[in-house]
Amino acid sequence: MSKxxxxxxxxxxxxxxxxxxxxxxxxxxxxxxxxxxxxxxxxHISDESDKLPWWRVINNAGRISTTCLEHTAQxxxxxxxxxxxxxxKNLKIDIEKYRFRPNPKFLQNLSLEDEYIFKLMEKYGI
DNA sequence: GCTATGACAAGGA
DNA sequence: CTCCTTGCCATAG
Numbered sequence: 544m545s546k547x548x549x550x551x552x553x554x555x556x557x558x559x560x561x562x563x564x565x566x567x568x569x570x571x572x573x574x575x576x577x578x579x580x581x582x583x584x585x586x587h588i589s590d591e592s593d594k595l596p597w598w599r600v601i602n603n604a605g606r607i608s609t610t611c612l613e614h615t616a617q618x619x620x621x622x623x624x625x626x627x628x629x630x631x632k633n634l635k636i637d638i639e640k641y642r643f644r645p646n647p648k649f650l651q652n653l654s655l656e657d658e659y660i661f662k663l664m665e666k667y668g669i
Numbered sequence: 670g671c672t673a674t675g676a677c678a679a680g681g682a
Numbered sequence: 683c684t685c686c687t688t689g690c691c692a693t694a695g
Contacts, residue, residue: 577690583676609676
Protein backbone atom coordinates (compact mmCIF):
# COMPACT_ATOMS: atom_id res chain seq x y z
CA MET A 544 0.00 0.00 0.00
CA SER A 545 1.35 3.40 -0.93
CA LYS A 546 2.25 6.09 1.58
CA UNK A 547 -0.51 8.22 0.19
CA UNK A 548 -3.21 5.67 0.92
CA UNK A 549 -1.85 5.02 4.40
CA UNK A 550 -1.94 8.71 5.22
CA UNK A 551 -5.46 9.11 3.93
CA UNK A 552 -6.63 6.18 6.00
CA UNK A 553 -4.82 7.48 9.04
CA UNK A 554 -6.39 10.90 8.70
CA UNK A 555 -9.95 9.94 7.83
CA UNK A 556 -9.98 7.31 10.54
CA UNK A 557 -9.33 10.00 13.11
CA UNK A 558 -12.01 12.44 12.08
CA UNK A 559 -14.32 12.61 15.10
CA UNK A 560 -18.09 12.08 15.08
CA UNK A 561 -20.12 15.08 14.09
CA UNK A 562 -17.21 16.59 12.18
CA UNK A 563 -16.42 16.70 8.48
CA UNK A 564 -13.36 17.39 6.30
CA UNK A 565 -13.02 18.29 2.65
CA UNK A 566 -11.15 16.14 0.16
CA UNK A 567 -8.67 18.94 -0.38
CA UNK A 568 -8.05 19.24 3.32
CA UNK A 569 -7.28 15.55 3.64
CA UNK A 570 -4.99 15.75 0.62
CA UNK A 571 -3.13 18.64 2.16
CA UNK A 572 -2.75 16.82 5.47
CA UNK A 573 -1.45 13.84 3.53
CA UNK A 574 1.27 16.09 2.15
CA UNK A 575 -0.04 16.32 -1.42
CA UNK A 576 -1.92 19.63 -1.64
CA UNK A 577 -3.67 19.10 -4.95
CA UNK A 578 -4.55 15.44 -4.81
CA UNK A 579 -8.09 15.94 -3.58
CA UNK A 580 -9.54 13.73 -6.26
CA UNK A 581 -7.21 10.91 -5.27
CA UNK A 582 -8.60 11.07 -1.75
CA UNK A 583 -11.99 10.30 -3.19
CA UNK A 584 -10.44 7.49 -5.13
CA UNK A 585 -8.90 5.97 -2.01
CA UNK A 586 -12.23 6.04 -0.22
CA HIS A 587 -13.92 4.60 -3.28
CA ILE A 588 -11.69 1.54 -3.65
CA SER A 589 -11.50 0.97 0.09
CA ASP A 590 -13.24 -2.14 1.29
CA GLU A 591 -12.82 -1.08 4.88
CA SER A 592 -15.85 1.16 4.82
CA ASP A 593 -16.85 -0.22 8.20
CA LYS A 594 -13.63 0.99 9.83
CA LEU A 595 -13.39 4.17 7.83
CA PRO A 596 -15.82 7.09 8.38
CA TRP A 597 -15.84 7.93 4.67
CA TRP A 598 -19.13 9.77 5.04
CA ARG A 599 -17.38 12.54 7.00
CA VAL A 600 -15.50 13.53 3.86
CA ILE A 601 -17.28 16.00 1.56
CA ASN A 602 -16.13 18.50 -1.04
CA ASN A 603 -15.04 22.00 -0.15
CA ALA A 604 -18.24 23.52 -1.50
CA GLY A 605 -20.03 21.82 1.38
CA ARG A 606 -21.70 19.29 -0.83
CA ILE A 607 -21.93 15.52 -0.86
CA SER A 608 -20.50 14.42 -4.17
CA THR A 609 -20.35 10.66 -4.17
CA THR A 610 -21.62 8.78 -7.19
CA CYS A 611 -20.77 5.39 -5.77
CA LEU A 612 -23.64 2.96 -6.16
CA GLU A 613 -22.91 1.10 -2.96
CA HIS A 614 -22.42 4.22 -0.89
CA THR A 615 -25.00 6.62 -2.22
CA ALA A 616 -25.37 10.28 -1.39
CA GLN A 617 -28.61 9.55 0.44
CA UNK A 618 -26.83 6.91 2.47
CA UNK A 619 -24.13 9.42 3.38
CA UNK A 620 -26.72 12.06 4.25
CA UNK A 621 -28.37 9.70 6.71
CA UNK A 622 -25.09 8.79 8.38
CA UNK A 623 -24.17 12.44 8.83
CA UNK A 624 -27.53 13.44 10.21
CA UNK A 625 -27.32 10.58 12.66
CA UNK A 626 -24.19 12.26 14.04
CA UNK A 627 -25.86 15.63 14.31
CA UNK A 628 -24.65 17.18 11.06
CA UNK A 629 -27.39 19.03 9.26
CA UNK A 630 -27.70 18.20 5.58
CA UNK A 631 -30.22 19.94 3.33
CA LYS A 632 -32.32 18.08 0.79
CA ASN A 633 -29.94 19.40 -1.86
CA LEU A 634 -27.12 17.56 -0.07
CA LYS A 635 -25.53 20.77 1.14
CA ILE A 636 -23.75 21.20 4.44
CA ASP A 637 -22.44 24.17 6.41
CA ILE A 638 -18.90 22.84 6.20
CA GLU A 639 -17.21 25.63 8.11
CA LYS A 640 -19.49 24.94 11.04
CA TYR A 641 -18.63 21.25 11.20
CA ARG A 642 -15.10 21.25 9.79
CA PHE A 643 -12.57 19.17 11.69
CA ARG A 644 -9.65 21.35 12.76
CA PRO A 645 -6.88 19.07 14.02
CA ASN A 646 -4.60 20.25 16.81
CA PRO A 647 -0.82 20.57 16.25
CA LYS A 648 -0.16 17.23 17.88
CA PHE A 649 -2.33 15.47 15.33
CA LEU A 650 -0.31 17.04 12.54
CA GLN A 651 2.96 16.11 14.23
CA ASN A 652 1.96 12.48 14.20
CA LEU A 653 1.64 12.75 10.45
CA SER A 654 5.19 14.15 10.29
CA LEU A 655 3.84 16.97 8.21
CA GLU A 656 6.22 19.62 6.98
CA ASP A 657 5.86 23.16 8.29
CA GLU A 658 5.02 24.38 4.83
CA TYR A 659 1.82 22.34 4.79
CA ILE A 660 0.91 23.20 8.36
CA PHE A 661 1.10 26.85 7.36
CA LYS A 662 -1.17 26.24 4.40
CA LEU A 663 -3.68 24.50 6.62
CA MET A 664 -3.75 27.46 8.98
CA GLU A 665 -4.10 29.82 6.07
CA LYS A 666 -6.87 27.94 4.29
CA TYR A 667 -8.85 26.45 7.11
CA GLY A 668 -7.84 28.42 10.16
CA ILE A 669 -6.41 25.43 12.00
C1' DG B 670 6.84 5.59 -19.51
C1' DC B 671 2.46 7.31 -21.66
C1' DT B 672 -2.61 7.95 -21.73
C1' DA B 673 -7.08 7.94 -19.70
C1' DT B 674 -9.78 8.29 -15.64
C1' DG B 675 -11.98 10.52 -11.78
C1' DA B 676 -16.43 10.38 -4.36
C1' DC B 677 -12.01 17.36 -6.40
C1' DA B 678 -10.89 22.65 -6.36
C1' DA B 679 -11.05 27.31 -7.86
C1' DG B 680 -12.35 30.83 -10.76
C1' DG B 681 -15.19 32.66 -14.52
C1' DA B 682 -19.83 33.13 -16.98
C1' DC C 683 -26.23 30.35 -6.61
C1' DT C 684 -25.48 26.97 -10.42
C1' DC C 685 -22.96 25.29 -14.48
C1' DC C 686 -18.58 24.87 -17.09
C1' DT C 687 -13.61 24.79 -17.84
C1' DT C 688 -9.07 24.07 -16.58
C1' DG C 689 -5.55 22.34 -13.63
C1' DC C 690 -4.07 18.38 -10.74
C1' DC C 691 -2.01 13.91 -9.70
C1' DA C 692 -2.16 8.79 -8.00
C1' DT C 693 -3.52 4.55 -10.33
C1' DA C 694 -4.76 1.25 -13.92
C1' DG C 695 -3.86 -0.68 -18.28
